[in-house]
Amino acid sequence: MAFGAFGGSPATTPASDAAPRRGGLIALFLLLPGAAYLSLFFLVPLVSLILTSFQAVDPNAFEIGKFVYAFQWQNYVDVVTTYWPHILRSFGYAALATVLALLFSYPLAYVIGVKLRRFPLLQALALTLVIAPFFISFLLRTLAWKQIFSDEGVVVTALQALSLLGPADHLTGTPFSVIFGLTYNFIPFMTLPIYTSLERLDLRYVEAGGDLYASPASTFLRVTLPLSLPGVVSGTLLTFIPASGDYINASRDFLGSTDTAMIGNVIEANFLQLQNYPAAAALSIVLMAVILVLVGAYVRRSGTEDLL
Amino acid sequence: MAGGFAESGADLELVGISKRFPGFTAIEELDLTIPAGSFFALLGPSGCGKTTTLRLIAGLEEPTTGRIYLGGKDVTDTKTYRRPVNTVFQSYALFPHMSVIDNVAFGLRRRGIREARALAHEALKLVELDHVAARRPAQLSGGQQQRVALARAVVNRPALLLLDEPLGALDLKLRRQMQIELKVIQGDVGLTFLHVTHDQEEAMTMADTVAVMNKGRIEQMGAPEELYELPKTVFVANFLGQSNLFTGPVVSSGKDSIVVDIGGRKLEVPRERAQRHAGEVTIGVRPEKLQLHGAEPKAAAGTNVLGPGRVTDVSFSGVSTQYQIAIPGLGTVSLFAQNRDVGAVLREGAEVWVSWDVAHGFGVADDPADGPRFDPDDDTRSIAVQRREKLEAELEGA
Incomplete structure (x- = not known):
């Protein structure tokens, strides 16, 4: 039996005195593929990106898109002074989308992970429905929302009929549709980690809360929520980090307009259209640094290191 | 009841309680009166309905029929968090994300009692664990967790304290020690204790009154000596x-x-x-x-x-x-x-x-013939058989 090999039968256990040294070597050996993978696909591109971000325009070339290696740190000053509204907008949109996704996902995850525990079939069905959107490309789904929010679509016509929207107003190309798209696209990434936390939640703690004079609301705030915090933290990270670098929802071809361009759209334009590689690279580094600082502060603040 | 402490224990009265779950009946027509200030043990094998009885009294389950009176007041429809009852859970259920002192002060704080922290420290002193107040429950041994769970319940001075096999997870020596401590604490604080257990020795050494429960009914109730010397049913004769x-x-x-x-x-x-x-x-x-x-x-x-x-x-x-x-x-x-x-x-x-x-x-x-002979795991004969099996296994292994 192939599975028997993983059973760790006593006969194959190495002699105890040789175990620690060999264990260390084996651990190093097992780390090798991971380390190789990381250096090849993360470290090398990162170094290349940093080098590119300091490049200067090639003085001898006449066509655009030619650069030489330099230490032109002004690239950073330039991009930040030019694009700071986009940087702010990115993090603002991402933060708003994260909060909205959390407000939507937590109750959803709670119902699936706690209330549906007694009905495993329903629980499995509900989970499948959460994952179901992944079966369709998110580009297509986002385009579908563009259609729904279009000026001839049901939503706009209905809102105009109710005079909630003026006759000249649109939904597409507004911050609303971009944040909506971000929220929508990241809801599964928010729901699944929270579900995992809540699904493991020992309901005896909730009973103990009630037994100790805590009302259901108080029990939720002081017992259920803190115990599901690891899920909330990973869900918000899984949403906030990709959302702040997203360039699909905010692009003009999808739900956004030039007024809603996020930092991802700027990087895309600089890399692919303007061929200003140093600016794009510098922006990427800035984006990464800001995310690192924000996430680090967030994880430290939430105090969930020992629960993670 | 919120806000105040019970001056002393309260009578508990169960009248015509039954509890049916889909597919089976856990408790049938149960009548039970526990006088204030007594140490009452509900003894029975697993699945006899004793834990369900406890959960009904705590308000964690609703009875299908019958009423529950506490100190003369009908609490059948009172929500768990409004009942002057606290439970020491079998699993302890100490909140893992809070320190020991926060666990103990939890109930006091929910009731808005000002000196929650000081009272919690006092309760921890009672169980001789004040020195671990700042630790997390996971850093304590099983016996210490059990005592924290006890402090967390006792600190609220409930009219009725429910103990759901709280000593089940402890080893024999620690269990004996905790049995004595529990008895002393009960005497000190003068509360009504309702102790649910399947350990007949535990029930007999600790309780003033023991009720032997079987298949959702109380077979016999009385002082431990009385039950032991004069069992009235085959089940009691063999279980006790x-x-x-x-x-x-x-x-x-x-x-x-x-x-x-x-x-x-x-x-x-x-x-x-x-x-x-x-x-x-x-x-x-x-x-x-x-x-x-x-x-x-x-x-x-x-x-x-x-x-x-x-x-x-x-x-x-x-x-x-x-x-x-x-x-x-x-x-x-x-x-x-x-x-x-x-x-x-x-x-x-x-x-x-x-x-x-x-x-x-x-x-x-x-x-x-009415009931099969029942050998609890912890009677002398079973222990002897288990010891022998263990010894034989050890000898074979050597």
Whole structure:
């Protein structure tokens, strides 16, 4: 039996005195593929990106898109002074989308992970429905929302009929549709980690809360929520980090307009259209640094290191 | 009740409680009164409905029928968090994300009591764990967690404290120690304790009153000695300690005693100690009440004699030795003999007689066929069997 090999039968256990040294070597050996993978696909591109971000325009070339290696740190000053509204907008949109996704996902995850525990079939069905959107490309789904929010679509016509929207107003190309798209696209990434936390939640703690004079609301705030915090933290990270670098929802071809361009759209334009590689690279580094600082502060603040 | 402490324990009264779950009935028509300030034990095998009873009182389940009164007030429809009741859970259920002191102060804070922290420290001192107040529950040993759970419940001075097999996870020595501590704490704080357990020894050593529960009903209730000396049903006779039971027809019925024919032998039982006085009856005697004889004892008034039989098993357990004696036509009789001499007196295969004082016999209300003989895991015989199996496994491994 192939599975028997993983059973760790006593006969194959190495002699105890040789175990620690060999264990260390084996651990190093097992780390090798991971380390190789990381250096090849993360470290090398990162170094290349940093080098590119300091490049200067090639003085001898006449066509655009030619650069030489330099230490032109002004690239950073330039991009930040030019694009700071986009940087702010990115993090603002991402933060708003994260909060909205959390407000939507937590109750959803709670119902699936706690209330549906007694009905495993329903629980499995509900989970499948959460994952179901992944079966369709998110580009297509986002385009579908563009259609729904279009000026001839049901939503706009209905809102105009109710005079909630003026006759000249649109939904597409507004911050609303971009944040909506971000929220929508990241809801599964928010729901699944929270579900995992809540699904493991020992309901005896909730009973103990009630037994100790805590009302259901108080029990939720002081017992259920803190115990599901690891899920909330990973869900918000899984949403906030990709959302702040997203360039699909905010692009003009999808739900956004030039007024809603996020930092991802700027990087895309600089890399692919303007061929200003140093600016794009510098922006990427800035984006990464800001995310690192924000996430680090967030994880430290939430105090969930020992629960993670 | 929120905001104040109970001055003392309160009476608990269950009237006509039943609880049906889809597919089975956990409790049938249960009536129970627990006087204020008493230490009451609900004893029964797993699945007998004792934990469900506890959960009903705590408000974690709703009864299908019946009412629950606490201190004369109907609390049947009162929500859990409004009941002046606290539970020490079997799993302790200490909040893992809070320190020990925050766990203990939790109930006080929810009720808005100002000196929550000071009172919590006091409660921790009571269980001698104030020095670990800042730690997390996961950093404590099982026994310490158990004591924190107790402090967390006791600190609220509930009218009624529910203990759901709180000592089940502890080893024997720690369990004994905690049993004594619990009893002392109960005396100190004067609360009503309701202790649910399947450990008959625990129930008997700790409680003032024990109720033996079986299949959703209370079979018998009373002081531990009373229950042990005079069991009224086969289940109680076998669950609370061990019994030798015999079934036969009543052949004569006197003023003070009845005589039962057991496989041709006449056995006498005091009239007031027998539940039934005519027809087929089941009588019994505790193994430690039996006397062992190497030769046939002289028939004497006031003594029942069985024999001759053969010793089929001898198991030595320190204080006493347990003999299994096969008596032809009667089956096996179990006997405990104090080890006053050195070593076992009789070997397997020896021919023996047993006798007992008529006053020690009892007659139960039902037949052994009504309920299967039940051996709790923690009776002496099971422990002996387990030890032997463990030893054999060890010897094989060596």
